[in-house]
Each structure stands twice: as C-alpha cells, then as structure tokens.
Amino acid sequence: MINIRMSKMVFTSLLRVLETRYNLQTSRNISSSEMLGIFLYILGTGAKVSQCRERFQKSGSTISQHFAVVLEKVSRMATDLIAPEDPFFSSIPEQIRNDSRYMPHFKDCIGAIDGTHIAAILPPNEQIPYIGRKGIPTQNVMVVCDFNMCFTFVMAGWERTTRDTRIFLDASRDSKYKFLHPPNGKIILLILDILK
Incomplete structure (x- = not known):
C-alpha cells in the first residue's frame, strides 16, 4: 500500500x-x-x-x-x-437544466476545456522551455470536463510556454489524439487565460 x-x-x-x-x-x-x-x-x-x-x-x-x-x-x-459517458450528448446536463441562470443559454453546452500547469521532471538540458513563473519546470496540460466534473479528454506533455489555443488546435485536428468533437449543435466552452 x-x-x-x-x-x-x-x-x-x-x-x-x-x-x-x-x-x-x-x-x-x-x-x-x-x-x-x-x-x-x-x-x-x-x-x-x-x-x-x-x-x-x-x-x-x-x-x-x-x-x-x-x-x-x-x-x-x-x-x-477518459471519455464521455454518452458520446452522443443526447440529454441536457442536469446542472444546466435545473438552473435558470444557465438554461436556456447553455443548453447545448456539453463541457468545458481549460489548461493547467503540472510539475515536470526533466533532464537539466531539456528544462528551459518548461520553466514557469515559479522557477520550476511545468507541463501545460489541457483537460475537458463534463458537468459531473469527470474528465472526458486529457492531453499532457506540452511545454509550459505553449499557449492553450495551440494545444487545443493540435488535439482537435490530429486524429491520433482521439479528441471527441461535439456533435452538430453542441458546444464545449474553451476557457482561455489571456495572461498566462
């Protein structure tokens, strides 16, 4: 244990x-x-x-x-x-359906995408592009979550200096990552931190 x-x-x-x-x-x-x-x-x-x-x-x-x-x-x-429970997103998430602040504005939203920085251990000669504001190497990790706070997609390993949009575009365009594109009429919120 x-x-x-x-x-x-x-x-x-x-x-x-x-x-x-x-x-x-x-x-x-x-x-x-x-x-x-x-x-x-x-x-x-x-x-x-x-x-x-x-x-x-x-x-x-x-x-x-x-x-x-x-x-x-x-x-x-x-x-x-790490995949959605319902890949067709056939129903409106309960959190949206039962909250008048979000319904009907987000009725077609199936989740959110954001990036986070996680400490990375690298050989000294590879650390420079991964060094973040706090002086330690980190990797930029993009995650997609549904409204039950379950991961439906994770992409790790990018240098700390890589912008969230570049990671998103790479994940969504390259079929080897198996990024599940929302069906027609559905959306995923992309949360961009402009000051990262």
Whole structure:
C-alpha cells in the first residue's frame, strides 16, 4: 500500500485488465506483475532507476525498458477510459437544466476545456522551455470536463510556454489524439487565460 499506492485487490484487477485487454506480457526476465509493480513504485514514490535497481534486483536498462512498456499500455487504457459517458450528448446536463441562470443559454453546452500547469521532471538540458513563473519546470496540460466534473479528454506533455489555443488546435485536428468533437449543435466552452 505504501509503495504502490493501491491495495492488493486493486493491483490484481489492474494487472488482469492490462494483460487481457492491452497485452501486457511476462518476458523472459521479468513477470508482468513485477513490471506493473516497478511502474507503480516509481509513480507512487518518485523513485529513481538506481533505487529501483536495488529494490527489484534488476538492471537499470531492464527497469527503464519495462517502465516504458507499462507506460504505453496504461496510456492506451487511459485513452479508452477518459471519455464521455454518452458520446452522443443526447440529454441536457442536469446542472444546466435545473438552473435558470444557465438554461436556456447553455443548453447545448456539453463541457468545458481549460489548461493547467503540472510539475515536470526533466533532464537539466531539456528544462528551459518548461520553466514557469515559479522557477520550476511545468507541463501545460489541457483537460475537458463534463458537468459531473469527470474528465472526458486529457492531453499532457506540452511545454509550459505553449499557449492553450495551440494545444487545443493540435488535439482537435490530429486524429491520433482521439479528441471527441461535439456533435452538430453542441458546444464545449474553451476557457482561455489571456495572461498566462
């Protein structure tokens, strides 16, 4: 619980999903459960590869290689999970329908888009474009939320200096990101912070 931030039951369920739906496989030198354990240990504790080498008795290259494998599987899973409950947006959200301040003005609104800055850990030679106002490297993350405050789309990894509109345009134009465009007649509020 302390090292991987989840119970054994949740770990086992996550492992089963990654193995059956996303093809996480045991390799010759390391089991799929150990791969996931290393991945979660690094995320949960912020451990470095050198610490994982000692803890899991594996080489640094093995740790790095299998961390990347699990990251790819989890990223694919995230693309499937972070999505609207109703991709057709067939009903007006309750929060809009029941509030006279918003109805009928926002009856066709299905959510909001905004960006936020999250701390990023990068090699020193790559940090400059990510350094923010507070002097630490951050990445600009764009999220789309519905009116139940559930994420329906997330795009991470952009430099701190990247404008929200550029991230939005890239996400909405490139099909590889699977951005769900609103159906005809529906809108998503784009919240732009002009002074970022």
